[in-house]
Every structure is written in structure tokens, then in C-alpha cells.
Amino acid sequence: MRYAYAITSALLVGGAAATMALQSPLGAQTAQNDGMTTASAPRAGAPGSFADLVAKLQPAVVNISTEQRVTVQQNNPFAGTPFEGFFGNRGGSGQPVQRRGNSLGSGFLISNDGYIVTNNHVVSAGTRNAVVESIKVTMTDGREMTARLVGRDVESDLAVLKVEGNDLPFVRLGGSANARAGDWVVAIGNPFGLGGTVTAGIISSVQRITGVGSFDRFIQTDASINMGNSGGPLFDLSGNVIGINSQIYSPTGGNVGIGFAIPADEARSIIETLRSGETVQRGYLGVGIQPLTPDLAQGLNLPSNLPRDRGEVISSVQPGQPAAAAGIRQGDVVVRVNNQDVTPDQSLSYLVANVAPGTTIPVELIRDGRRQTVRVRVAERPSAEEMAATEFDPNAEQPMPGRPSDDQASATASLGLSVQALTPQIARSIGVAQDTRGVVILAVDPSSDAAQKGLTRGLVITSANRTPVATPADLARVVTQTRAANRDSVLLYVQTRAVSRFVSVELAAQ
Numbered sequence: 001m002r003y004a005y006a007i008t009s010a011l012l013v014g015g016a017a018a019t020m021a022l023q024s025p026l027g028a029q030t031a032q033n034d035g036m037t038t039a040s041a042p043r044a045g046a047p048g049s050f051a052d053l054v055a056k057l058q059p060a061v062v063n064i065s066t067e068q069r070v071t072v073q074q075n076n077p078f079a080g081t082p083f084e085g086f087f088g089n090r091g092g093s094g095q096p097v098q099r100r101g102n103s104l105g106s107g108f109l110i111s112n113d114g115y116i117v118t119n120n121h122v123v124s125a126g127t128r129n130a131v132v133e134s135i136k137v138t139m140t141d142g143r144e145m146t147a148r149l150v151g152r153d154v155e156s157d158l159a160v161l162k163v164e165g166n167d168l169p170f171v172r173l174g175g176s177a178n179a180r181a182g183d184w185v186v187a188i189g190n191p192f193g194l195g196g197t198v199t200a201g202i203i204s205s206v207q208r209i210t211g212v213g214s215f216d217r218f219i220q221t222d223a224s225i226n227m228g229n230s231g232g233p234l235f236d237l238s239g240n241v242i243g244i245n246s247q248i249y250s251p252t253g254g255n256v257g258i259g260f261a262i263p264a265d266e267a268r269s270i271i272e273t274l275r276s277g278e279t280v281q282r283g284y285l286g287v288g289i290q291p292l293t294p295d296l297a298q299g300l301n302l303p304s305n306l307p308r309d310r311g312e313v314i315s316s317v318q319p320g321q322p323a324a325a326a327g328i329r330q331g332d333v334v335v336r337v338n339n340q341d342v343t344p345d346q347s348l349s350y351l352v353a354n355v356a357p358g359t360t361i362p363v364e365l366i367r368d369g370r371r372q373t374v375r376v377r378v379a380e381r382p383s384a385e386e387m388a389a390t391e392f393d394p395n396a397e398q399p400m401p402g403r404p405s406d407d408q409a410s411a412t413a414s415l416g417l418s419v420q421a422l423t424p425q426i427a428r429s430i431g432v433a434q435d436t437r438g439v440v441i442l443a444v445d446p447s448s449d450a451a452q453k454g455l456t457r458g459l460v461i462t463s464a465n466r467t468p469v470a471t472p473a474d475l476a477r478v479v480t481q482t483r484a485a486n487r488d489s490v491l492l493y494v495q496t497r498a499v500s501r502f503v504s505v506e507l508a509a510q
Helices: 051-060 264-275 294-299 322-326 348-353 384-388 424-430 472-484
Strands: 030-033 036-039 061-073 096-109 115-118 130-138 144-146 148-153 158-162 184-189 197-208 218-221 233-235 240-248 259-263 287-291 312-317 333-337 360-367 370-377 410-412 417-421 439-444 460-464 489-495 500-506
Touching: 051 061, 051 184, 051 233, 061 115, 096 184, 115 264, 148 264, 158 264, 184 218, 184 240, 197 259, 218 240, 240 264, 259 264, 287 348, 287 500, 294 489, 294 500, 312 322, 312 500, 322 370, 333 348, 417 472, 439 472, 460 472, 472 489
Parallel strands: none
Antiparallel strands: 030 036, 061 096, 061 130, 096 115, 115 158, 130 144, 148 158, 184 197, 184 233, 197 218, 218 259, 233 240, 240 259, 287 312, 312 333, 333 360, 360 370, 410 417, 417 439, 439 460, 460 489, 489 500
């Protein structure tokens, strides 16, 4: 997945829709109904030309560019050699230097007084060592204005800007709920920095989940979207903005007919919040989750009549957070949240995020094969920066002590693993709490099911079949019990500093 923007940037943000009492957005077709102004339905069939529609809408679409200051380390390739200093500073002084950078994207005016919606990644620094110094907005008539960042939301990748002006052309943020696959749409933006460019196509899918984040719900379209289109509008045939162009799927970096836009209905409340100068708040339970697979369902003793697309597994519970206070436990399977089913399209994270912090909601779960309902008072989700501070890569090569002696190691051949009791020193080296009890994986048989399930050196196993394990002998004992019960897999709980999950591993044939 690639963001649809050029050069450097980072995430997404949005703006708010506002219509002055005596002003009308460009191109929006309206109908009067009991004194209310509502958008009329697009006329059926493909128009003979989009030219009239584009002529009305294009003046409200803008080019957005940022000027960035990037700090880079200048290294001397001759450092530590007899030639160090021989060429003066031409090899690099080793001191940080400042360089200039920029990014390009699109946006659109949503009010006649200069509020603009775009993606957060269009107006963000492309790297951690970069700072955005200015944001410029260029209109289709060539006018260039300095923009002020009003607000941004990393999770949704939306941002709101403000330029000074009156009677500026603007468009209407419409509704996306009635959008259907097959409807005609028009995208306007600045691909590759070329300036105002128009493409047309159809909606390929609605409510598309791309896996980029917990809250992604996109309109997929085959209207050409390329780098630089990010933040630009996706219009219906009534001239209403039904999406904010955001991402492309491309193996080459160019358009292959698969682009994604944030639905207007998903963006509206975020844009209104950002425009008012407030921070977007999302609900939070304080749990780690993982998808429910058939082998996990078997290992967790779930009812056989549970639909295969229902539920997610609680892989970890953070102490002191709402889930822990409500009694939710590791290994619980959550099937309903706030009276809505947990499904691939309505994930636990997505459902909870849309609950206002401070609200108490029912959470239905299955534990040890039995259903029960707990009530949880939802907290506010930490910022993306706070969440990122705890991230840890479980697949990175971890420092480990030398190969243990034979009496320390246990070659649990049935699982395809070689493990050792976790010591405080090993725990510290791999980033888990020093009081963690378990066994650490030293090696994985590449032909084993454990390898296929993603188990790697450095992961810690803390339980097997929901039974705590602290030594290789504990793990071997569970394997023996599993075979005696004529079961062919063991449910392992593995973790690193910040990633915990259940994994069902098949036993090798004897």
C-alpha cells in the first residue's frame, strides 16, 4: 500500500464543511424539501461530458506544497584511516547539516472564507528529522497563499488548513452512505505536481478495509489517482465531495486502477472537530487483540455454532485500563461491543474507537466456552505518538546469550522449537519485563508448523493450553498431556515487549 502523494510526507488529517447562509458551494445540485436544502440524486447513466461539472468544481481544488528543513548527518568516509583530514572537509565533517525538502499534494476549499481539507501526510514532515516550516496553497488561477495548520488527526489521516480570503470558491462535503459500487465519480488533484488534473471512473467497492490501520474504511475507485492526488476530492455527479483521495495500491508507484478515498461520512465529524480547534477523541479499552482463526477457536474451546466471521481474541490486557477494571482476561473472545457484532468489517478497535470516552458499554465475550457480558467504562485512546513509543519489532534479531548447555535446553521436537527458561538477563536483552515467567525460543525448525505460524528466535512462551510454563520441562509436560488427550495442536501464548498473541501450533507426527 502506498500513500498517493509525491516526494516526502507522513499521514492524514481533515477539515470541516461549512456553508454560509447566502453562499452556495460550487457544482452542488440541490433541491428544496420543507425548507431544507438537500443534495439531489445523480442523474442516471453516464453524462456525455464531465466538462460543465469540472468547470464548476475545479476552482475549489488547490495544490498544497510544504517547505521542510531536514537535518542530516554528514559522515566522513575516511574517518579512522590515515587519510582522515587529508582531504579537508570534503569527505564530510561528521556534523549534522541542514537541507531543504518539500512535499506536494492536493486539497479543497470547504468554505468561502478559506478552510481547506487535505490529508495529514500531505502537510506532515516526511521523516522524524524534518520540520515543516511553511505550507503554501496555489489556486487554479495561479494565486499563491500561505496556509495555517488548524488541526490534524494522524489516525484518520485528515488535516484542516486555513488561508485568508473572502468569497473564495468552495465545494460541499456531501454524504457517502448511499454510494454504490458502479456509481460514476470524478477525481480532481495535482498528480506528480502537474497541476489541476481531472480523472473519472466508477466506485469499485465501498467500505474497503486495506489493513493500514484500525480505523480504515475506504471508497475504492478506478478513477486514476496517483502520487500528488492525496488530499484531493472525489466527487459524485451532483458535485458533492463523497471522499478524500488518500492512498493507492501500486507495485510500480503509478496508477493501476486501484485507489482509495476516505468516505465523507467517516471524515465529517473529524473535520468538524479539527476545524473547531479541538482534538479528536476515540474510545479505548487497553487490550491487545488478534483475529480469531479456526485453530484458535478449537484451542479456546469455542462453541461450534459460533459464526466463523464473529469475534476477536484478547491477546493481552493492560493493567489499570478499562478492560482490566471490568474483568476482561487474556484469552477471552469478544463477540459483541455496544450491541454490535464484532466482524472483519466491524473490528473491536473500530467499534470501541467510535464510542465517546467516559461512556459505559456492554461487551459480550466467550470465556472457557461460556458466554457472558461485562460492562466497561471506555477511556480515551492515547495519541499515535504515545502508542508508537511502546512499539517493538518482534521479528528483529534480538541479542541472546551463547548457546545454552544441554541440561538447560529442551529440544521440544514435537513443536519444532528449542527453548530455554527465561532469565532476568535474557528478558532485559529482548525487551520484556524482567519478572516475566516463561521460556524463550532459541531456534525454530524451518519445516515446522511453528515456523509457518511466524514463531521466531527471541519470542517468549508464557503459557501452553492456558497453563503457565516457566521451564522447558513445563512445556514438554503440556505437549505430553496434549498427545494423551488425542489432540493434535497446542495453544501457545507468545510475547515480546509490546506484542502478545495466541498461536495454535500443530504437533509433528510421531
